[in-house]
Amino acid sequence: MENLIREAILEHAETLFGTAVEETMIQFQKTRRDIKGDLTLVVFPFVKLLRTSPIEAGNKIGEFLTSQLDFIESHEVISGFLNLSFTDSYWTGRLGEIDADDHFGYEPANSRSRIMVEYSSPNTNKPLHLGHLRNIFLGYSVSEILKARGHKVVKTQIINDRGIHICKSMLAWQKFSPVNEHGERETPENTGIKGDKLVGKYYVEFDKRLNEEATSILEAWESGSFEGYSEEVIGEVKRLSGSRDGKDEKTIAGINGKIKELAKNATDLFREAKEMLIRWEARDPETYLLWSAMNGWVYSGFEDTYETMGVDFDKLYYESDTYLIGKDMVAEGLQKGVFFKKEDGSVWIDLTEDGLDEKLLLRSDGTAVYMTQDVGTAFDRYRDYPDLDGIIYTVGNEQDYHFKVLFLILDKLGYSWAKNCYHLSYGMVELRNSEGEVGKMKSREGTVVDADDLMSDVIEAATEMTKARGHIAGMSDEEKETLFKTIGLGGLKYYLLKVDPRRGMAFNPEESIELNGNTGPFIQYAHARIQSLLRKAGEVSTLSNQNEIGDQEKELVKHLSEFPAVMEEAAISYSPALVANYTYELVKMFNHFYQTVDILKEENETAKLRRLVLSRSVGKVIRNAMNTLGINVPQRM
RNA sequence: GGCUCCGUAGCUCAACUGUAUAGAGCACUGGAUUUCGGCUCCAGCGGUUGCAGGUUAGAAUCCUGCCGGAGUCACCA
Incomplete structure (x- = not known):
């Protein structure tokens, strides 16, 4: 309806202002919650044209619009803002439209251009961690949002299966893996270890051994023994060592780091890894075979993780x-x-x-x-x-x-x-413990949060909570498993997606499994409760010929009406956070409504039907919104 | 040091990309209701939007300079 108002103003600009107006002068905003009105027009741009006070200008435009457009019931000007109020039948009409559209907020599939979204793109030498989770949930969600807005989407990843880092794991496995009674080295099959975890284990092993070797080289260098190293390296080490004199602590640490790099590069182990990379690029059969075997282990491990996450490519x-x-x-x-x-x-x-x-x-x-x-x-x-x-x-x-x-x-x-x-x-995900201290995730220091571990933790937490407080009597064990997973992962996904992607964020393990406040389960609960309400209500027909609506209901319809615009904005700015925050706001409004208004107990059948239809619409929008975040909403929980 | 990004309540985050009294949640304090599902609702507490200028009718938002933080400046990926 903003368009109707805009057209009306443009069309009658001559009579209103005595001159044509720029379209950009017509600026709408949402009316503040505490002020009467459904839509607000900013008056300031017109003040100069009319050469009157903002109040008079606003009133003039307001009177014109109210007489011109039948869905505008009244208007009020407060300090330069023209607040327009729409008629009740306008809002019941909107509700009817929303209720009738199963894909409300979505555009027809494949109606827009094709876009490729790359996400995940892991290295194949170690398991996925918390940082990947944000990446993957974000990429998946952006894909789903674009799809919902009608784009054809190709979800993809580039698999970094080549390079020195892969050779490190391969080499460590070849050199250090124990041999069992059948003469085999460790494999996922004979150890039962998940493929990506096993390969990751040898990546860590490589690093450990490399450090040991580098440390002994450093000790030799410090004691002045340089035998067996190239002139170039020796010169560089001596130059760096000498440059430490008189520097502050930080600079010295930096220089020591560089010397350590040189020591690492001088190790036999690193030389062997480089040689292996050269053999790989030359397609040496033995190396290539090992490479594809170990990559195969990693891929099957990743597949399991992706399946738990509920994402695909x-x-x-x-x-x-x-x-x-x-x-x-x-x-x-x-x-x-x-x-x-x-x-x-x-x-x-x-x-x-x-x-x-x-x-x-x-x-x-x-x-x-x-x-x-x-x-x-x-x-x-x-x-x-x-x-x-x-x-x-x-x-x-x-x-x-x-x-x-x-x-x-x-x-x-x-x-x-x-x-x-x-x-x-x-932005990066920083790890935060319960004391509020921030820590960096460093695989070498063992402070990474493993993706599989984290997901099973949140599912376990969801299981406990739901068993204690949920309505799960009569569900089969399978249904329960699915539900616990839905809640746990829903919470985790929501936690990572509700923050503006561009910003860095702090990850607090305890908060991530919270169920109250701005969380996934809070939203899921609202959906489950609505479904319960509808089950109890039995058959709910559609809305017709209603022309009255309560204030709280109107607020909800107003908010529902904004959903398509929010989705479009999220698609343009690639921001699932907009969808998450919109949905949270919707749920809060619904809970407030639910708390203060009778629905099933309402004796007036007209009002009862309208409230049921409204609840059904809220449930649908919650579902449509959460689907684009990759979050399922249960029927009961 | 150069470049890029970021500083909003004790903590985690919002603010339609320039508009009215900067909003939520968590935590804390008090209350409602034990019902159509209490994983609910209401109220209180909490802010000089890092600091100082500038532009504008209007600035958390744009510009400049400081202060603080992160990232990056590899024949790594």
Whole structure:
């Protein structure tokens, strides 16, 4: 109805103001809750045209609109804001429309362009952790929101299955895994350990052994023994050691860190890992076989985790394929003169004119880097889906710079679609204990929160709560299992999605399983209660010819009416948080309504029907909203 | 140090991207109701929106400068 009002003003601008008005002058906002009215027009822009006070200007426009449009019942001007009130029958009409539309808030499927959303994209050398959970829930939810708004969506991930980090796990397994009585090394089958956990275990093992070896090298260096190391390394270590004199603690720690890096690079273990990578790139059969076996373990582990999470993918890309495409593109760019080669053979792009610096695309030994692969992946995706309207990369904000460079490179290579690539950058999840201390998640220090562990923890907490307070009598064991999972994961997903993605957030394990306040289970409970109400009510017909409505009901209908706009806003800004907060507000309003108004006990049949239809609509919107967050809402709990 | 992002109640977060008295939850204090599902509702407490200027009829929001925090500046991914 904003459009109707806007048109009316534009059409009659000459008579009202004596001149045409810009469309941008007509600004609407929601009427404050504590003020009478259903929609507010900001008067300030018109004050100058009319050369009167804001109050007079507002009244003039208000009188005009009230006489012109039959759904406007009255108006009131308060300090420069024109508050318009709509008739009751307008609102009962709205309620009827919402009730009749099962897909309220959604646009018809496939009515809009195709968009690809990348999320998860794990390394295949260690299990998923809390940081991945935010990434995956966010990417999945953005996909579902875009789908709900009519887009064709391709959910994808790039699997980082190539590189030195994979070789570390492989090497550690090969060297350090115990051999059983059958002469086999540890596998998921013979140990019962989940595949990704097993591979992760050897990644940690590698790091431990590397540190041990590096420490003994450091000790040797400190005592002045440098035998067996290259001139280059020795010189660098001596230079760094000398530069520590007279520096403050922080600087010295930084220098010591650099020396330690040198020591790590000088270890036999690291050298072996590098050799293994070279063998892999050369397709050495034994190495390749081990690589695919261990990756297979990881994939089956990830699959289990994804299934628990309730997320899926339409199309997978593997770095081990796309880095080759990337290398071809680098060669092509080199010919075009977009890139240049240094004397040592490494390939670079100069971005200094764009305010960035030089960036490496190919190492001097000809092997690919992270950027090479990403360039190839983007190209591959547009080749697979020529009608793509954009790619959304769900990746943490520590990679802001990387994506800025990536998109710039694609643009310079002449791909017009580069401008449609978007980095959905989200903030880090910090871990917070009950004392409120913030800790970083570091896999080496054992402070990571494992994704599987966390999910089973929240499900367990939900199980206890529900057994103690829920209405689950008569449910089968399977139904109960599903319900506990729904509640536990619903809570976790909501907890991670309700915060604006761009912001960093604190993760408090205790809060994540809370059931009151702004939480998933609070919303799920409201839905279950509505369904219970409707079951008790029996058959509820549709609404017709009602033209009265209570104040609280009107507030609810008003809020329901905003749902499509909120969904659209969430789709534009890629922000599930908007949907979450909208739904929470809706539930609070409904609980208030439910607490103060009789529904089943109401004797007036007209009012009873209207309230039941309203409850049904609220339930539907809760369901439609939560579905886009990947959260199920139970019938009872 | 350069660049990027961020500082809102004790804590976790909102604020339609510039508008009326900056809102919720948790925690704390008090109350309602034991009902159509108490995982409910109502009230109170709590703020100089990091600081100082500027632009505007109007600033948490835009600009400048400080202060504080995070990230990033790899032939790692």
